[in-house]
Amino acid sequence: MxxxxxxxxxxxxxxxxxxxxxxxxxxxxxxxxxxxxxxxxxxxxxxxxxxxxxxxxxxxxxxxxxxxxxxxxxxxxxxLVPADAFQAARMRETMYYLAATLHVNFAHALRGARWADRQASWDDMTAKAPETFAASLAYLEGHLDLAPFVVGDGYTLADPWLFVLTAFASRLKIDVADYPKLAAHQAMMNDRASxxxxxxxxxxx
Amino acid sequence: MxxxxxxxxxxxxxxxxxxxxxxxxxxxxxxxxxxxxxxxxxxxxxxxxxxxxxxxxxxxxxxxxxxxxxxxxxxxxxxLVPADAFQAARMRETMYYLAATLHVNFAHALRGARWADRQASWDDMTAKAPETFAASLAYLEGHLDLAPFVVGDGYTLADPWLFVLTAFASRLKIDVADYPKLAAHQAMMNDRASxxxxxxxxxxx
The missing domain is CATH 3.40.30.10 (Glutaredoxin)
Structure with missing residues (x-):
């Protein structure tokens, strides 16, 4: 259950x-x-x-x-985990980046009160979040395999996580189409039955 | 090599x-x-x-x-990973919390420029970081086994990570002695040859 x-x-x-x-x-x-x-x-x-x-x-x-x-x-x-230990570690590398960098960058758009007390600080964070989120997307676009999956040629745990977080882009007025490999990954994932x-x-x- | x-x-x-x-x-x-x-x-x-x-x-x-x-x-x-899958997952749960919450809370003391552009915002984040870091320490104190290790009775990957990040407390003028289980963990780790x-x-x- x-x-x-x-x-x-x-x-x-x-x-x-x-x-x-x-x-x-x-x-x-x-x-x-x-x-x-x-x-x-x-x-x-x-x-x-x-x-x-x-x-x-x-x-x-x-x-x-x-x-x-x-x-x-x-x-x-x-x-859902690569059999090769190094490829599995590369999957984890992306997963930790998604958790501790990409998602954290997004959170500053909405959740500034976690880390500061003043409205002006929250507004500053909200204004900057699209820039930091876009920088993270650019890093992922430039450094992940995405051919078509995050690691190598197989679907792993990193793929649905990347898919869900990348889709947050539209909430920051970022067009994923500006990142062709990420956009192709989004399209591929949208087609999956799961x-x-x-x-x-x-x-x- | x-x-x-x-x-x-x-x-x-x-x-x-x-x-x-x-x-x-x-x-x-x-x-x-x-x-x-x-x-x-x-x-x-x-x-x-x-x-x-x-x-x-x-x-x-x-x-x-x-x-x-x-x-x-x-x-x-x-x-260094528990043999039982659920215990191993609990180790990972702590590891992701350390990466995406405790460490991120600390980073706001020094690295506000990652997430905001104005000096006043950075000062606000620096001022709040001891509060959020302490709240994370209280969570860990209350919810980890720490008897004496992070998960169960064996040393795992989560222990050195917790040890290194908990030691950041002094840089925020937080006394780890206020968290008796974490303080005992620090002392135990300090005694290890590694x-x-x-x-x-x-x-x-």
Whole structure:
């Protein structure tokens, strides 16, 4: 039994796409940010960090996108990690960059209050976020294989994560078409049955 | 042949500690931030992101602490990852939190220019960083096993990373003694031969 707590405007749909990719049964529970459900006691009991995704498994509760993806691959889909250790490390290199740089750059557009106290600082961060997000997209465009996948010629855990975060670009008025390899990756991922299934269920916006 | 590009004031000593823990031969190359060596062509050729750590291996160049740790464990030290998949995922959960939350909170003390353009915004971030870093330490104190290790009763990849980042607290005038389990973890790690060896080589401050 797997239960995914998600919000479609976050990175959480990454997990749904992989659940669909693996053909696993799961229940999807919307964490409504409009009603601040992420800060309600029921959610904090699952994840004291007040974030999504959260995956409830028979073994226990997991948070952090990268850790949930790791567990899904380890238990249900080892083919989602390259067999070669160096290629697998390159996949992780992208995953850590997505978590700690690309996503963090995006967060400054909306969540400046995490790191500063004044409205003027938040406005400054919001104004700069498109520049830092675009710089990260340029780095990814220039340095990932994307031929067509993030690492080599196989679909791995890094692909759905890159797909979900790259799609945030439009919220910063950035046109992914300016990054041809990333745009091709977006198009390829949109065609996959797993992405379409997650979207049909409303988990992916 | 392994070459670690590091700076002792960054997270890069984490990699040196694990190299020492595994008894691997390596060359340590200081990337001097005073002379902005991290932005010099020689370093950017290795890591276009202009950061450390970078590990040069016979298989290729790796960046991102979490990816380098993954590779070291996969190739040289599988005992540094819990055998149980759920426990291994809990280790990854901490690793992603360290990379994307604790380290990011610290970075706002010094690196506000990454995310905002105005001096007043940087000052605001610098002023708030001790609060957010302390909140992250409180989360870790409250939710990690730390009995005595991050996950269960064995030393894993998460331990040296937690050790190195927790030590940043003093730079924000935070006393780790206020977090008894983290303080005990710091003391335990300081006693390990691997930490002492990294410090003797000047890789760890």
């Amino acid at each position: 797997l239960t995914l707590h998600y919000n479609p405007l976050t990175v959480a749909p990454t997990i749904a796409i992989v659940l669909e990719e693996l053909g696993l049964d799961y229940t999807a529970v919307l964490v409504d940010f409009v009603t601040k459900a992420q800060a309600a006691p029921a959610h904090l009991a699952l994840n004291p960090k007040g974030r999504v995704p959260v995956l409830v498994t028979d073994a226990g509760v997991l948070t952090e996108t990268g850790a949930i993806l790791y567990w899904l691959a380890a238990v249900h889909g080892p083919h 992405v379409q299934a997650a979207r049909a269920k409303g988990v992916l916006a | 392994l070459t670690l590009h590091y700076n002792p004031l960054t997270v890069a000593p984490t990699i040196a500690i694990v190299l020492e823990e595994l008894g691997l031969d390596y060359t340590a190359v200081l990337v001097d931030f005073v002379t902005k060596a991290q932005a010099a062509p020689a370093h950017l050729a290795l890591n276009p992101k202009g950061r450390v750590p970078v590990l040069v291996t016979d298989a290729g160049v790796l960046t991102e602490t979490g990816a380098i740790l993954y590779w070291l464990a996969a190739v040289h030290g599988p005992h 930490v002492q060896a990294a410090r003797a080589k000047g890789v760890l401050a």
